[in-house]
Amino acid sequence: GDWSSDVVKAGRELDFSDLYEDSLVMFQKKLDPWFTLYMCFVMPAQVAAAFWGEEFWNAFFVAGCLRYAVVLHFTWLVNSAAHLYGDHPYDVLSYPAENPIVSFCSVGEGWHNWHHKYPFDYAASEFGISSQFNPSKLFIDMLAAVGLVWGRKRGTAAWAMGKARRDRDRAAGKPLPKAPPRPWEVSESESKKVE
Numbered sequence: 001g002d003w004s005s006d007v008v009k010a011g012r013e014l015d016f017s018d019l020y021e022d023s024l025v026m027f028q029k030k031l032d033p034w035f036t037l038y039m040c041f042v043m044p045a046q047v048a049a050a051f052w053g054e055e056f057w058n059a060f061f062v063a064g065c066l067r068y069a070v071v072l073h074f075t076w077l078v079n080s081a082a083h084l085y086g087d088h089p090y091d092v093l094s095y096p097a098e099n100p101i102v103s104f105c106s107v108g109e110g111w112h113n114w115h116h117k118y119p120f121d122y123a124a125s126e127f128g129i130s131s132q133f134n135p136s137k138l139f140i141d142m143l144a145a146v147g148l149v150w151g152r153k154r155g156t157a158a159w160a161m162g163k164a165r166r167d168r169d170r171a172a173g174k175p176l177p178k179a180p181p182r183p184w185e186v187s188e189s190e191s192k193k194v195e
Helices: 002-012 023-031 034-052 056-079 100-105 112-117 135-145 156-171 188-194
Strands: none
Touching: 023 034, 034 056, 056 100
């Protein structure tokens, strides 16, 4: 539609000269999509055939195709299950939730309520690996330890200020905000009342 054509038009107006001058980026561009397809489907099959004695086509379909499909589905869980099921400790009014099952399947990306409340937080979760399964944060922290990542931002200070405000409100007897029922939680009789 109109939106995508506007995005394409805006993309054409961006200055990519720095990328065109980068030899590594241009090398990757030359190889795309063939190298990506090879690394995703063929190379895992070759490894399984060479080192584990697996038949090539079995390895291609299991280590290549099935693995790719599973990874895609685990990735999509973040935008489906993590918006439907779980706790809302940071923002009760938003749909995204803290979902440990999605976090496990998506390697730490299931702490979605925190991520939507504090989108600038590099960790996408309140706690570290010892309290919340978040290998993504651990990997970024390891890269920071060897100097490959810097300028990491956290949302913990903003969370602490909000928590202090909520604690003051609770002590003063003010009610905390209640989440409205999600559309899928409303029964048919309740939805008729709204109409």
